[in-house]
Amino acid sequence: MNILRGYSTKVALSGMAIGAIFAATACNSATSTPAAPTAAPSQSLTQAVNQVVESGFPGVQAVIDGPGGHRVLTAGVGDLQTGAPFAADAQVRIGSNTKTFVTTVILQLVAEGKVELDAPIERYLPDVVQGNGNDGNRITVRQLMQHTSGIPDYLGHGTVEGGMAAEGSQLDPTADAIRWRQYEPADLVRRAMTMPPNYEPGARAEYTNTNYIVLGMLIDKVTGQSPAAEITRRIIEPLGLRATYFPAPGDTGIRDPHPSGYHQIDGKRVDFTITDTSWAGAAGAMISTGADVNRFFIALLDGKLLPAAQLAEMQRTVPFDREPGAGYGLGLIHRPVPCGKEVWGHGGSIPGFEVRTGVAADGTAVTVTSNQLPTSRAAFDAVEKVFEIAICGG
Template identity: 50%
Template sequence: MLVAAMVTATSCGVDDAPEVREVGKEQVTAALNDAVQLGYPGAEAVIDDRGHSWRVTTGVGDLATGEPFAANARVRIGSNTKTFVATVVLQLVAEGEVELDAPVERYLPGVVHGPGIDGNRITIRNLLQHTSGLPEYAAEFGATPKPWQMEILSEQARWQTADMSAVLRTALTGPAAFEPGAKWAYSNTNYAIVGMVIERITGASVGAEITRRILEPLGLRDTYYPAPDETDMRGPHPIGYTEVSGRRTDYTSQNVSAAGAAGAMVASGADLNRFFTALLDGRLLPPAEMAEMQNVRAIGESGTMAYGLGLMRLSMPCAQDFWGHSGGISGSITYAGVVPATGRAVTIALNQDFTDEARSPAASRALTAAVCPAP
């Protein structure tokens, strides 16, 4: 059943004439309404233009109550987690604790080996840029089973705390997809291993390092890395829906320990905008490491996408480059990042994880509307 669109728009900031900065609000609203009409329960866009912030919500955050997305709503951000993790690694590079072109074997002796897989030939750079050739450890995201898997796997998998060492041992029994550096192929296994490298070097958990190095310095109070056994979401949040055996299901509560460094985090749109703005402004990494992060490799056939070290560059229709990431996990889809040329930061969040060809483009259209506003 399609949900009647409920549209709200709010703004805050220091601009005396906010309408000047809210260019594109009509297009963003229309794009999010289209997403709801295609079947998403609800959607939110949070826009920041160098000191002025505004948001648009459509549809609902809760189908049972009809309530919209709450202000500062938190969502599971999936693979946007990778940018936080890559930032920590590059900080360790700046501190002399990690070398980008060193083999992973140096940091995790005996761990990364399998059919055609040799940790002496796979570098930290390969892992961060998805050029390792390592097999995928999850069907899509390293978290709870996707809907099509639920008919095979026990419902208990949704609540179990993962032993990532065991998960990776199983994954690495699969053959390498290609020689390290030969190609680009997205694999969550890369970031699961990177998370282990961070923990081995620092002696602290990935979540603790992200909190200490990024969340606390930037004051990101609505962002967190869940504890291994945590299933419920903290603070205000929409219900996250997925389809199980063809039926829309509340999947908000889940154990995301298997997503780990590849996709476990929770954040608000405002916090994601602050993070990506700080990152692209050079407040989290020295210039040399920031340049490495933005040293991209083209991906896909369209020529519009390129991937650096945990950071993606999208060439938008308005001839602007959007630097950020996307994320999906059972219950949500998010796009987040910044247009450095204009300073506009954008987060788009939807509270269902549709991946079919008919509905998925709705989210990217909303991103385009936010990044490429027309007066």
């Protein structure tokens, strides 16, 4: 199982809308909903959206914003029981896209002189990243944001030098004992600290969710406010992202309108819409819409959220272990697409939803959401094809 990730060529086998809102009947045919006069979607894009459902997903939505206007294409259903469509302004769990929001706040704190990128995390969080060879004195804030810290994943993913993560160390959020449990960030970090480091700090990059739980704790310590409060004050409210939020403690649902999210467990499709995502926290608990996610990434890359110096730091990349040819910056992924466009974004997978995001240099922003994680390489590739056609102008 591989969840709370950015884009990956490794398949997960376990996991205000802008303009007019549309109504459509549930069907397996792509529907396009323009908010303003826009070019019609290409036949190839329409076919690709339909192919996602044919590959085994309940439903899919592609939200496209930019020079061509605002478009929403959907196929399949948002709810298998009722047959309701995937609403144009559907709110969904955006998984690891949360990491880009967290990084943006920290880089704002860097610009304000409150955090130093290359300072050891021990300076801000004494004795938090300590144990079994993990040492916060040797791990910088930058390394946490870029997944080069070497600290282990509290979910138990990945390998340590010399072997696999400790037996029984995996935290499985699809298990009932975890699905309904309330976690504090410190609980998750302490769990990670029971395992040895994956590698020496700075030796390589390996995507690890613990990094962002620690970064959420850093925000709390430096500002005196939770990551949710700072993300709301610094990003959500200034950009008017009215459908974007961080679930409150104990909030297990998703605000309406929302599709149902499904997850394959032992070959059976389980409704995973209602769940406590405190285990994901600052690494992946946020909820948003495709239009809001596009607006956030457009604003970020336009320099509306960060000074030029901090945005440049965000775009300094290292090879991304989850996708050949891609680079991971500070909570931001530079990813290749067939048409050769310069594309930055992130992506997120969490039981019930997969959300792929990106903004091209020409201003085209795309968010593709499926209400189930892919269960095969063919399914993964089907969603990726939608993203690539859409971002390339299809």
